[in-house]
Amino acid sequence: FILALVAISASALTFVVDGFKYVTLNATADTPYRVRCEGWSDGAYPESDLTIPSQVSYNGITYKVCGIGPNAFSFNGNIKNLYIPYNVEQINTYAFAYCTNLRQVHIPSSVTNIWSAAFKGCGSLVRVEVAGIFCPPETGENAFAVCHPKMTLYVTPYNGNVEEYQAVMCRGSNHFNSVKENKFVCDWLVDWWMAVVNKSSKNVVITGATQWNYTLSVPKYVIWEGERYNVTGIAPRAFKGCSDVAILTFADGALLDEIGDNAFEGTSLKSVKNLNAREIGARAFYGIRKLT
Numbered sequence: 624f625i626l627a628l629v630a631i632s633a634s635a636l637t638f639v640v641d642g643f644k645y646v647t648l649n650a651t652a653d654t655p656y657r658v659r660c661e662g663w664s665d666g667a668y669p670e671s672d673l674t675i676p677s678q679v680s681y682n683g684i685t686y687k688v689c690g691i692g693p694n695a696f697s698f699n700g701n702i703k704n705l706y707i708p709y710n711v712e713q714i715n716t717y718a719f720a721y722c723t724n725l726r727q728v729h730i731p732s733s734v735t736n737i738w739s740a741a742f743k744g745c746g747s748l749v750r751v752e753v754a755g756i757f758c759p760p761e762t763g764e765n766a767f768a769v770c771h772p773k774m775t776l777y778v779t780p781y782n783g784n785v786e787e788y789q790a791v792m793c794r795g796s797n798h799f800n801s802v803k804e805n806k807f808v809c810d811w812l813v814d815w816w817m818a819v820v821n822k823s824s825k826n827v828v829i830t831g832a833t834q835w836n837y838t839l840s841v842p843k844y845v846i847w848e849g850e851r852y853n854v855t856g857i858a859p860r861a862f863k864g865c866s867d868v869a870i871l872t873f874a875d876g877a878l879l880d881e882i883g884d885n886a887f888e889g890t891s892l893k894s895v896k897n898l899n900a901r902e903i904g905a906r907a908f909y910g911i912r913k914l915t
Contacts, residue, residue: 640679640864641885642667648689658686659713662695671701671724677708677817677831680864680889691718693738700724703747708830709733709817714741716763723747729754737792739763745770752777752805754819759788764795774798777805819858820847828856837867843874859883859904866891873897882907 636647644661651657660675673696678687690713696702697720705719709731719725721744728742729752737760742748748770753759759778767774776799778788789802818827827845839862844853856879862868868890873879875897884904892911 637661638681639664640681641676643676643679645679645681645686645688646692647686654687654689656684656686657689659690659692659715660688660695661692671703672706673702673704674706674859675708675711676860676863677710678865680866683866685865685867689713691715693717694720697721703727705729707731707734710831712736714738716740717743720744726750728752730760734760736760737762737766739765740768741766742770743768747771749774750777751775751799752779753788753792754779754805759791762792762794762797764797766797767792767799768796770798772798773800775800776802778802779805816845818845820852825850825852826855827852828858829854829861830858831861838870838872839868840872841874841877843877855880857882857886860885860888862887862890864889869893871895873899885909887911 638645642664644664645658646661648657648659658679675691676688678685687710688708689710691707691711693715694717697717699722702722702725705725705728707714707730710733711731712733712735714734714737716738718741720740720742723745724747725745726747727750728748732754740763743765746769751767751774753776776788776792778785780788785802785804793799793802815832816829817831818829820827829841842854844851854877861883863885869892871887871892873896877897877899879900881902882900882904884906886904886907888906888909892908895908895911
C-alpha cells in the first residue's frame with residue numbers, strides 16, 4: 624500500500640473561510656489553485672451535519688478543496704453525518720479519528736486515498752458510502768479500525784464489481800460487517816456539473832461545477848448514460864464564494880425541491896432569473912443586491 628503524498632510548498636498560504644482552515648497545495652497541470660482543509664479555526668462551532676466545501680474563494684481566487692489534512696476533525700464529538708464533496712482526493716491519517724458520534728460518511732468518486740487511521744475509533748459509524756468510483760480508493764489497513772460492529776460499506780461500482788471493493792477496503796483491521804451494492808445513488812460528473820445522481824428517481828442534485836464564468840445557467844435536466852435526469856436541487860454551499868458568477872439563470876419552467884443553505888452566499892451575483900424552488904435554505908443568497 625503506497626500513499627500518494629500531497630505536496631505543500633514552503634511558501635504555502637494558510638487562511639480561514641467560514642470557520643474552516645485551509646492550506647494551499649502545489650499546483651497541478653489541471654488545477655492551478657488547490658487547498659487542503661485543515662479542520663476548524665479556533666472558536667468555530669463544529670456542526671452535527673458536516674458538509675465540507677468543494678471549493679472556496681479567498682482574496683479573489685477560487686480554490687478547489689483537494690484534501691482533508693491529518694487530524695483535521697479528530698476527536699470531534701459533535702459530527703454525526705459527514706459529506707465529503709467531489710474534488711477531494713486524499714483523506715489523511717487521523718482526519719476523522721475518534722469522532723465518537725459519527726454515524727454516516729459519504730465518500731465521493733474523486734477520492735483516491737484513504738490514509739491509515741482516517742476513521743479509526745469512530746465507534747458509532749454504521750454506514751460508509753463510497754459512490755460512483757471506477758476503482759476503489761487505496762485504503763489504509765486500519766483506516767476504519769475500532770468502529771461500530773455493524774458498520775456496513777455501501778459501494779456503487781461502475782462495473783458492478785463489489786468484490787474488488789471488499790478486497791481493497793476491508794483488509795487489515797477494517798472490519799466491515801457487510802459490503803453491499805448501492806444501486807441507486809452515486810455522485811458523478813455530468814457535463815461540467817458535479818452532481819449526486821439518484822438512478823431510481825432519475826433525479827440529480829447539483830453539488831458544484833468544474834467550470835463557470837460570468838453567467839451560470841442551471842439546466843432543467845441533464846443527460847447521463849443516455850438517460851434524462853431532472854435537476855431537483857442545489858446542495859448546501861455548492862457555489863459559495865464563487866466570485867466569478869454575476870448572473871444566475873434557472874431554466875424556464877424548472878421547479879427545484881430545495882436550494883441548500885449557503886448555496887450561493889459570497890458570490891458576485893447581481894441578478895437571479897427564473898428562481899422557482901419549494902424550499903430555500905438559510906443564507907442561500909446572502910449578499911445579493913438584486914433578484915429579478
